[in-house]
Amino acid sequence: MSGRDLRSVGVFTALAFALAWLLALPLWFGDGLASSWFTLMATATMMTPAIAALVVVFFVERPKQKAWTLGLWPLRPVRRLLGYGALGIIVPIALVLVALPVGALLGVYPADFANFSAFQQVIDEQAGAAGAADIPIPIGALIAVQLATLPLAAFINLVPALGEELGWRGWLLPKLMPLGTLPALLISGVIWGLWHAPLILLGYNYPDAPGWLGLTAMVGMCILVGTVFGWLRLRSGSVWPAALAHAAFNGAGATYLLFAAAGEHVDTTQATILGWSGWVVPLVLVVALVATGQFAPAKHPSAPPSRKGRSPEHPATGRVTGE
Template sequence: MTAAAPPGGRRTSRHDLRSVAVFTGLAFALAWLFALPLWLGEGIADPWFAPVAVAVMGTPAIAALVVVFFVERPPHKARTLGLWPLRPARRVLGYAAAGILVPIALVLAALPVGALLGVYPADFTGFSAFREVLDEQAGALGADGIPVPVGVLVAVQVAALPMAAFINLLPALGEELGWRGWLLPKLMPLGTLPALLVSGVIWGVWHAPLVLLGYNYPDAPGWLAVVMMTGMCTVVGAVFGWLRLRSGSVWPAALAHAAFNGAGGTYLLFAAAGEHIDTTQATVLGWSGWIVPLAFVAVLVATGRFAPAPPPPPAPSGRDAPLEDAGPERAAGG
């Protein structure tokens, strides 16, 4: 692929490298700082795990905002981050819809692939693992069983997955504002594939403060957990990067990240009761789950679908005013 230059046609400069270094160092340092209470406490079993994890998700956004407001100071900060303008509306909405549906499809597709390869213990008809959980919950409430067929409950949960894209949007934006909103376009002078690979590796390794505690890969040694998380983030990050580059906006990628997180637990719906699930091999977290996303990315590459979207046409005066700076500033690295 040919290297794509950022707006204005600039190549990678020493200033760009400094900005990337500041952004990466700050995102990593804040992630470790925010996760420190878990390391000093009970790890992923700590009752504060959920709020701490959400706080960690916001660290790439903090890093991006610091770089944009205090290091680079471009005249159009919201445009630099991919937040604005949302034009052409049809293009942004189309990729937003893809951002909701494609990650859900990829997460679900990982399950039959894993079952075919013998690494995911599936029960696609009896839903025995999910049924077992429901029976335990009903018993705890003093009921004999659940009054609704398990298959109906599974169908309802799957049908409701797109709602997760909106429920999880703000935490997901905390990551995407940094990874795809700011970092990926900044790396594009390296070429599309190198930019996707570098941003994906950075994103994956950034998860280390939680992954080393057993998050996502509870049975794997720490080094393997970080390697697997980095591989998954590189593959899935390419899909999110496609949405960012083609839409010209960070919002489709943020919706995709939110939908992906919301669909991640669906492997519990279709698992066989009493069977162990090794997430280094099964689900979208494991190597078998990367097959379909890799094929999808390969098709996008072969058809030239990673070419960045052309900039939106100029808007009437005042249309791009929200989130933009009115006063003159030093435009460096925008």
Template sequence: MSARDVRAVTLFVLIACGLAWLVALPLWLGDGLASPLFIVIATAMMATPSVAALVVVFVVERPSHRARALGLWPMAPAGRLIGYLALGLVVPIVLAVAGLLVGALLGVYPADFTGFSGFAQTLDEQLSAAGLPAVPIPIGVMVALQFVNIVVAAFLNLIPAFGEELGWRGWLLPKLLPLGTVPALLVSGLIWGLWHAPLVLLGYNYAGAPGWLALTMMCGMCVVVGGVLGWLRLRSESVWPAALAHGSLNAAVGSTMIMFVAADSTVDTTQATLLGWSGWIVPLVLIAVLLATGQFRPARRAGDGGSGPAVSSGVPVQTAPR
């Protein structure tokens, strides 16, 4: 990386993280995660990486193709983009469920994959609290409907998720590629994890865990999941599949955990789900396979003879992952 790129990355990180702490400050001065403003503040915080990327691109770097530098353009060929958007929707859901299966096999996730007893218990409690009678629908049908809800929520989550992805995968990851594909994925994932500190240190995602452990686990999760999101970004040469995958991930992790947990159980998210170490095994295997098969290279455009280095977002991309 050139000295100019280092300065740009440093400024980006300072703006993104500084704004995140500023936005989250009312939670620290008030009721923390119990604040009635939590959802509003957390959503606003997700926009801070985009603000940082826009400042760096439009004020500092000012490249000739700014939309390309952010991964917003080109949105072609359409067939390839649609294919990676479909992967962005489905892959996080598959990884979330696979992580629960592995966690159950390793004894760290208390699962009920057949009776859905925990999900049924949660539904009963919610209906009882609302003063409503039990729903006369088989629990299996309710589980199927929950998957439909995850898909719908993935698209609803796309807007706030885009606020993060424009910064993390849209601009930052390609900017770090001169370090090599693997170092770029590691560094961008670590920065993404540390950016979550204002919420994680309040107990978000890892309730009951000491702050140092919660933040360490969050960084680990972001490195692992960031590798999958990074693959979608680099392979498609677009930020949109990664943004949809981020929205799908946010919808799938909590929902699947509730759907398949056993009744009267407590889930330790430092160990189970995609947030915990057991949930990282399957995505790590996927990333290893993708790296071994060269799938982090941009897909060739139609008519591309393959000569010369591929270019993504105006940054030369390694012709082989390393």
């Protein structure tokens, strides 16, 4: 990497982290995760990597083809983009769900795949609060509806997820690619994980763990899941599949509540996709992708020439297209 690239990465990282901490300050000096502003603050925080990337692109680097640099454009080849977009929806949901039986087999996730007792308890409590005796729909049917609607989350959550992915995989990952694919994926994953510190240290995602353990677990998860998102970015040449993947992943994250046993505690440092048992399948997937050469950036269609007749940089590699 050139000195200019290192400066850009430094400005981006410092700005993304500073903005995340700034937005979290009212929670730290207020009611923390119990604050009525928490959802709004968390959603706003997801936009900080995009703000950092836009500042660097528009005011530090100022490339001619800004949309290309961020991975927003072009939306072609259409077939490839749609294919990886579909994988971006399916794969994260599958990883979140398969983490649950793996955790159950390893003895760290208290599962009830037969009666869905924890979810049944929630439904009964909601029915009681509404003054109804019970819900006239079988619990299995409610579970099926919940699972069937998971892909919709990829579109419902797309805007805030794009707020993160525009920074992490849209801009940062390609900028780090001169270091090598695996170092770029590792470094971007570590940065992504540490960026969560303002909320993780308040108890978000890992409410029962000390701050250092929660943040360490978050970094581990972000490295593995971020590598999967990075694969989608590199192979598609676009940030959109990664954004869909991030949105689907967030939407599926709470499904562990559907299959837990009533009255049992779920330790997220060990169980679910957040904990070590949930990393087994993503790790196997990443190893398989590496072994089969699936992280090689896809060839990208030519773009309109930029200044002095040069083609713009390839959005996933940083190399000039047409070389």
